[in-house]
Amino acid sequence: MKSEYDYFLSDKLNEECGVFGVYNVEDAAQLTYYGLHALQHRGQEGAGIAASDGEKIVREKGKGLVAEVFNIEKLEHLSGRTAMGHVRYSTTGESSIENVQPILIRSHTGDFTIAHNGNIVNAKELKMQLEAMGSIFYTTSDSEIIGHLIQRESGEFHEKIMKALPRLEGAFSFIIMTIDTMFVIRDKNGLRPLSMGKLEDGYVFSSESSAFEIIGATFMRSIQPAEVITIKKDSVISDQYTEHIQDKMCAMEYIYFSRPDTTINSLNVHTSRRKCGQILAKESPAEADIVIGVPDSSLSAAMGYSDYSGIPYEIGFVKSRYVGRTFIKPTQKQRERGVKMKLSAMPDVVRGKKIVLVDDSIVRGTTSKHIIKLLKDAGALEVHTRIASPALISPCFYGVDISDYNQLISTKYQADELAKFIKSESLAFLSQNGMHEGLGKNICMACFTGKYPTSIFSLLENIDK
Ligand code: SF4
Incomplete structure (x- = not known):
């Protein structure tokens, strides 16, 4: 049970989560580490990074701050030119290690990882339907639902994503990574921010554009509501998963959550x-x-x-600046x-x-x-x-x-x-x-x-x- 003091500490709103991705840049996992540092204010319960070297996906994650979860050995373990990461504050699901993202889905058609910022509002209904069809959930987080929906669809991976997304309602900014492709997605209401930047020959993605500056990347633009960006080798394709779009960016991102040096939707x-x-x-x-x-x-x-x-x-x-988080x-x-x-x-x-x-x-x-x-x-x-x-x-x-x-x-x-x-x-x-x-x-x-x-x-x- 929470004490009065816990309530005092939690009187301020808590941020949701932050996602960060790097495609085709050397030391992608290290860059993701710095990117997550810049997004630390969005979630302090857990952090994770997954990296692909083109042959396999490796993931490291843990509870706590980015600097507490990662060390040199762990970052060296995450080799490759593509990586994605997540900082977590649990607005749904428990704050257990299973719920720390990226979620890694092992599949006979190919492994993939998911990082999610936002909440799926029809999660309960979808989860009941999926479980009735035999899906087994490994986390209590609503973010796992998209993984199961993708796996149940037919076709190429891109096609499966495009079929799965219209079933989700609510707020989501996703980064999804397979061994050779990155998908970057924003919900049709544009509720949570997500930006795209350029670094050397590759691309970077972040919940907040302020994280680009830290790794020397250049801000390109915000991802549009319902936009799905697919990056594979040199090809960058932009699709839209639905035509029912409205632009409803969370006002709290401007008021409280985002860093002052972030730009959202040109503001x-x-x-x-x-x-x-x-x-x-x-x-x-x-x-x-x-x-x-x-x-x-x-x-x-x-x-x-x-x-x-x-x-x-x-x-x-x-x-x-130096007071711990839980000095109860x-x-x-x-x-x-x-x-x-x-x-x-x-x-x-x-x-x-x-x-x-x-x-x-x-x-x-x-x-x-x-x-x-x-x-x-x-x-x-x-x-x-x-x-x-x-x-x-x-x-x-x-x-x-x-x-x-x-x-x-x-x-x-x-x-x-x-x-x-x-x-x-x-x-x-x-x-x-x-x-x-x-x-x-x-x-x-x-x-x-x-x-x-x-x-x-x-x-x-x-x-x-
Ligand atoms: S503005 Fe909308 S998305 Fe943002 S905190 Fe309020 S209800 Fe949630």
């Missing part, structure tokens, strides 16, 4: 956050001496708030000390000041309450909280761990009541129109509106209201 994440901060200042002004952001994801929005309001931007917090301490006092090790207010900056505190979102409200207490303990006179996204009121079924209504404090409190709960002098959220103005119309906003871009099958029956 840079830092720029989009800054713009949302400007709109927030226009919609919900406050009288204050300084604007500060909660590190790291809210700093761009705080700059935007400062741009529009003219209130000086300041650094109000220092975040420790037994007593309340030790817990509070542990939390302070993660984030501390800067007394010389905030003392005697009226502050606009910009944050990206509020889930349970416990983090906001604590952060405001840090500021007031450090001498802040007033704290006016401004949230650079609308209130979260609905669960996500597409790979983000907002799993039930009870988790979301905005389903219980209006903004003024929530301000009292977190002990802030005032509180305002960015409006839904403001979010569209900042991020464009082609975004999923289901967790802010309750209007889902896909059917959600039996999933609503299973969540707490």
